[in-house]
Amino acid sequence: MATIKWDATLTATSSIAHGGETRGTITLLRRELIAHPAGHLVHVPVISGNTLRGRLRRVGEELLRDVLGYEGLLHPAAAHALRGGGSLAKASHEPLSGNRLQRLRNLVPQIGIFGAAGGGAIIDGALDVGKVIPHVAETNHITGAATTVSAFTATQIEAYTRQDDSISHDFAHVIAAQPTAHLTFDPVGSPEIHERPGPSQQMLFNIETFPSGTKFATWIRLRRPTDLEFAFFTDVLDTFAADARIGGRIGIGHGQIHVDLRSTAGPSTALVDWRCHAKDNRDDILDALGGLV
Numbered sequence: 001m002a003t004i005k006w007d008a009t010l011t012a013t014s015s016i017a018h019g020g021e022t023r024g025t026i027t028l029l030r031r032e033l034i035a036h037p038a039g040h041l042v043h044v045p046v047i048s049g050n051t052l053r054g055r056l057r058r059v060g061e062e063l064l065r066d067v068l069g070y071e072g073l074l075h076p077a078a079a080h081a082l083r084g085g086g087s088l089a090k091a092s093h094e095p096l097s098g099n100r101l102q103r104l105r106n107l108v109p110q111i112g113i114f115g116a117a118g119g120g121a122i123i124d125g126a127l128d129v130g131k132v133i134p135h136v137a138e139t140n141h142i143t144g145a146a147t148t149v150s151a152f153t154a155t156q157i158e159a160y161t162r163q164d165d166s167i168s169h170d171f172a173h174v175i176a177a178q179p180t181a182h183l184t185f186d187p188v189g190s191p192e193i194h195e196r197p198g199p200s201q202q203m204l205f206n207i208e209t210f211p212s213g214t215k216f217a218t219w220i221r222l223r224r225p226t227d228l229e230f231a232f233f234t235d236v237l238d239t240f241a242a243d244a245r246i247g248g249r250i251g252i253g254h255g256q257i258h259v260d261l262r263s264t265a266g267p268s269t270a271l272v273d274w275r276c277h278a279k280d281n282r283d284d285i286l287d288a289l290g291g292l293v
Contacts, residue, residue, distance in 0.1 A: 001224060001225050001226070001227065001230055002224065003221065003222065003223050003224055004221070004222045004225070004230070004263060004264065005219060005220070005221045005222075005263070005264045006219065006220045006221075006237070006261045006262060006263050006264070007217075007219050007261075007262045007264070008217070008218050008219060008220060008259060008260065008261050008262070009215060009216070009217060009259075009260040010132060010215065010216040010217075010218065010244070010246070010257045010258070010259055010260075011213065011214070011215050011216075011257060011258045011260070012210055012211070012212050012213060012214045012215075012216075012256070012257055013212060013256045013257060013258055014212055014253050014254055014255065014256040015156070015158065015209040015210060015211055015212055015254055016047070016209055016210040016214065016246065016247045016254060016255050016257070017029075017207055017208075017209045017247050017248045017249045017254045017255065018030050018045075018047045018048070018051065018210075018246075018247040018248060019207075019248055020045075025203070025204065025205045025206060026157070026205075026206040026207070026208070027205075027206070027207045027208065028208045029045035029155060029208045029209070029210070030045065030046065030047070030048060031043045031044060031045050031046065032044060032046045032131075034046075034138055034139060034142070036138060036141075037141050042138045042151065043151075044133075044134070044136065044138050044139060044151045045134065045151065045154075045155060045208075045210070046131055046132065046133055046134070047131065047132035047133075047134075047216065047246065047247060048131060048132075049129045049130055049131045049132070049218070050129075051132070051246055051247060052129050052130075052132055052218060052246060053114070053127065053129040054084075054085075055240065055245065055246060056114075056127070056129070056220075056236055056237075056240055057083065057084075057085065057110075057114045058083060059236050059239050059240045060109075060110045060113065060114065060232070060233075060236045061082045061083040061110060063232075063235060063236065063239060064082065064108075064109075064110050064278065067275050067278045067279060068278055068279075068282055068285060068286070070286060070289075073286060074286075074289060075290065075292070075293045077118055077292055077293045078118065078289045078290065078292040078293060080118075081111075081116035081117065081118040081292045082110055082111075082116070082289075085114070085115070085116055085117060086116045086117040086118040086292065087117055087118075094120075095119060095120030095121045096118070096119030096120060096121045096123075096291045096292065097121060100288075100291055101121065101123065101291075103288055104123075104288040104289070104291055104292075105123070106226070106228075107281055107284055107285045107288050108285055108288060108289065109226075109228050109229045109231075109232035109233070109274060110232070111123060111125070112125065112126060112225070112226065112228075112229045113125050113126050113127045113222070113225070113229050113232065113233050113236075114127055115127075116292065118291075118292030118293070119291045119292045119293065126222050126223045126224065126225050126229060127220070127221070127222055127223075127233070128220070128221040128222075128223065129218070129219075129220055129221075130218045130219040130220070130221075131218065132216045132217075132218045132246065133216060133217050133218065134151070134154060134210060134214055134215070134216050135147045135149075135214070135215040135216065135217065136149055136150060136151040136154045137149060137150050137151070138150065138151045139151075139217075142217070143217040144217070145215070145217070154210070154211075154214065155208050155209065155210060155211070156208070156209055156210075156211050157206050157207070157208055157209075158206065158207050158208075158209050159204055159205070159206050160204075160205055160206075160207070160252075161203060161204055161205070207249070209254065216257075220237075220261075227271070227272045228272055228274055228277060230271070231271045231272045231273070231274045232274040234271065235274065237261065240259070241259040241261065244256070244257045244258065244259045245257065
């Protein structure tokens, strides 16, 4: 198939966290320098393309795992390659290449699309993903938006606490901490040592986030996919869009987004059934994945 590109507008339905520099107890958003049309450079918070690509990869791996049912059957290196991209390490056998590599790509659309590192080789994938750029005044010339909100006022600081559960009435009994000694001075200046309880059980942290309602621009490109890869990735995009999340701290409600995708090419009229392909070739796929060790 020809190369297919999707332009996407993402709208935050909950605040989005994407950790960058940490200053004391404050975690700031990741920032990049962006050249303004007037010529000066401005630091703008930008979500990395790796975050979006990683989320799509995990969606793809879950779809493939549900169909193949390979729980407990894969070597850790193969499982890591499917879900996290793997890592390049010296192989104990001949590096994966030639017909073995082509067979793996043809059988496993997850590898063909996202690529991986394993079997002593780096496998290129067909997927390219753009950085997620907020609609702010400093990026209007990039996103095509017409917002007047500045990058310097487009974020917020959220506070949260971490508390030791040992102060709760239903926490298990533990050995009491030793009191802390400290010095005080009486009116005439002679120091006295007093005992006081340990430090406070609660700590306040702050994190910079994009507020709910913030819009972002990005793009996704699939370079000359096979019919199998296109069918699989279409399912990945649909699954991702149905419950789209991006960034960090998702477990406590951050990162929920609404996705609006616009393809530059019409949909294929003859999508193959990638699930039937996977089921029919399950043994061959598991054997091919063994080459990633």
